[in-house]
Amino acid sequence: MLGGVTSADVKEPRRCEAGAGADGRGGEPQAYGGERRPRSPLTAGTAAVVVLCLATALVHVLLVFLHVAPPNAVSQLYSRPINAWVHPLFEQNWRLFAPDPESVNRQISARTRRTAADGTTEVSGWFDLSAVDTSAVEHNPFPSHTEQNMLRRAWSSYLEAFGGDDQPRSERAVMMQTYLRNIAADRVAAHRRGSFDSIQLRVITLPVTTPDPAGGARQAAAGPKPLETRYLPWWKVASHAAD
Numbered sequence: 001m002l003g004g005v006t007s008a009d010v011k012e013p014r015r016c017e018a019g020a021g022a023d024g025r026g027g028e029p030q031a032y033g034g035e036r037r038p039r040s041p042l043t044a045g046t047a048a049v050v051v052l053c054l055a056t057a058l059v060h061v062l063l064v065f066l067h068v069a070p071p072n073a074v075s076q077l078y079s080r081p082i083n084a085w086v087h088p089l090f091e092q093n094w095r096l097f098a099p100d101p102e103s104v105n106r107q108i109s110a111r112t113r114r115t116a117a118d119g120t121t122e123v124s125g126w127f128d129l130s131a132v133d134t135s136a137v138e139h140n141p142f143p144s145h146t147e148q149n150m151l152r153r154a155w156s157s158y159l160e161a162f163g164g165d166d167q168p169r170s171e172r173a174v175m176m177q178t179y180l181r182n183i184a185a186d187r188v189a190a191h192r193r194g195s196f197d198s199i200q201l202r203v204i205t206l207p208v209t210t211p212d213p214a215g216g217a218r219q220a221a222a223g224p225k226p227l228e229t230r231y232l233p234w235w236k237v238a239s240h241a242a243d
Helices: 041-068 073-077 079-086 129-137 145-162 171-191
Strands: 104-115 121-123 194-207 228-231 235-242
Touching: 041 073, 041 079, 073 079, 079 171, 104 129, 104 145, 104 171, 129 145, 129 171, 145 171, 171 194, 171 235
Parallel strands: none
Antiparallel strands: 104 121, 104 194, 194 228, 194 235
């Protein structure tokens, strides 16, 4: 006894050694119940989206490669799905490096027809689609790709798919017909009032005038004579109406 205080023999509990688990044995602490924590649904969804994007990118690169590669057994065997994927949104051409300027001017016009309930039809006048694009591009330092090329390229692709007649003989021809029809119908509906259920296109091919030595354009008083005037058949459209 020191200073009136009796010492007691108290045994301190043994502390777990560094690195000992909850069960007194060495190793990392185990989760409750010995099971791993489940993955977050957000993490699983993100991983699925990443895998889907990578797979889509790989498929896209493969299909475009087969499209631009020289004809081979694989591209010929799967030509239909390749063309369906590439055209018209991912069409490949080399005109940036080997430009092919137009040798003629084409004036594309459209007129519409509406059939009443009693069977009578009403046909509108011709609406010049090319003039709308030309006015939007002229004096515009930054014209849009839509105004410069959409209608022109749609007609060029239609001409390549159909040739001299208007009978579709391939899936690509049907697709290009639908593409051209939808462009014309949407543009008419945006610029004219009234509803219509059919549309017809007229394409006038005009020569490119050459400048004379004086620097002016050699044109007749009435303008250049058309090289060709082509009327396409009436196409049914799905409930187009302009406000």
